[in-house]
Amino acid sequence: MRKLLHSWALLLCSSVSTLLLSGCGVAMMSDERLARQSTAQFTQLKKKDPVSKNRVYQKMIERIGKRITDVAKVDVPGTDWEFVVFDKSEPNAFAMPGGKVGVNAGLIELANEDEDEIAAVIGHEVAHVAKRHSNKRMSQGVGVALGGILLDTAMRNKSSSDRALARGAYGVGATVGAVLPFSRSQEREADDLGLIYSAKAGYDPRASIRFWQKMMSKSKRKMPQFLSTHPDSGKRIEFLKSRMPYAMALYKNAK
Numbered sequence: 001m002r003k004l005l006h007s008w009a010l011l012l013c014s015s016v017s018t019l020l021l022s023g024c025g026v027a028m029m030s031d032e033r034l035a036r037q038s039t040a041q042f043t044q045l046k047k048k049d050p051v052s053k054n055r056v057y058q059k060m061i062e063r064i065g066k067r068i069t070d071v072a073k074v075d076v077p078g079t080d081w082e083f084v085v086f087d088k089s090e091p092n093a094f095a096m097p098g099g100k101v102g103v104n105a106g107l108i109e110l111a112n113e114d115e116d117e118i119a120a121v122i123g124h125e126v127a128h129v130a131k132r133h134s135n136k137r138m139s140q141g142v143g144v145a146l147g148g149i150l151l152d153t154a155m156r157n158k159s160s161s162d163r164a165l166a167r168g169a170y171g172v173g174a175t176v177g178a179v180l181p182f183s184r185s186q187e188r189e190a191d192d193l194g195l196i197y198s199a200k201a202g203y204d205p206r207a208s209i210r211f212w213q214k215m216m217s218k219s220k221r222k223m224p225q226f227l228s229t230h231p232d233s234g235k236r237i238e239f240l241k242s243r244m245p246y247a248m249a250l251y252k253n254a255k
């Protein structure tokens, strides 16, 4: 029954996302398979991208990660969490299924090494994992990949360069699990749950507003990649403010 439902969901997802490239929120890859794939991808990433040699930064995000995942583990038990600082200047962070979290040194610098602010970001990323958002987006990617096959068939009579171009356009969204942008509703879920996680872990939730304001003023000068994968920072601040009384109660309780 479950399998049948899943194939129906796949059919629906592929036809919907081929047309719209958005929408479908069904998670249908097995969590174990996705976690294995992500772990392999993360290992590749650590070879390809420079891992920071700054021991202070690395210890810091491991410490914050531990406190937050201690709170989050009721939602994602048995996750093999890993937190790595990348030696990159753009303020960015990402999370992959299976609990692989990357934080750029530039983000720690933007936060002035304020652990409450960094906890806001790590809480948000851990919440993406806990809510299985990548799984839902990857499932959409399967739809996109299927769309690519359909497109290939449709373009059989076109020139090879046209075909390559069309395939490339599909490939962008379909292959890169780590940086697949999340939808607005997923972003809101991650903001909400991330705020709860960091507050319960004893980090001041008001720091999240401070951090997003910094990101906004920085993005006015130059659009950091973080905002292209985590859109909508103006509305996000309004939302965080609306949730602050609840988060503050949790924070005071945790203290």
Ligand SMILES: [Zn+2]
Pocket: 124, 128, 182, 187, 190, 229, 230
């Ligand atoms: Zn996000």
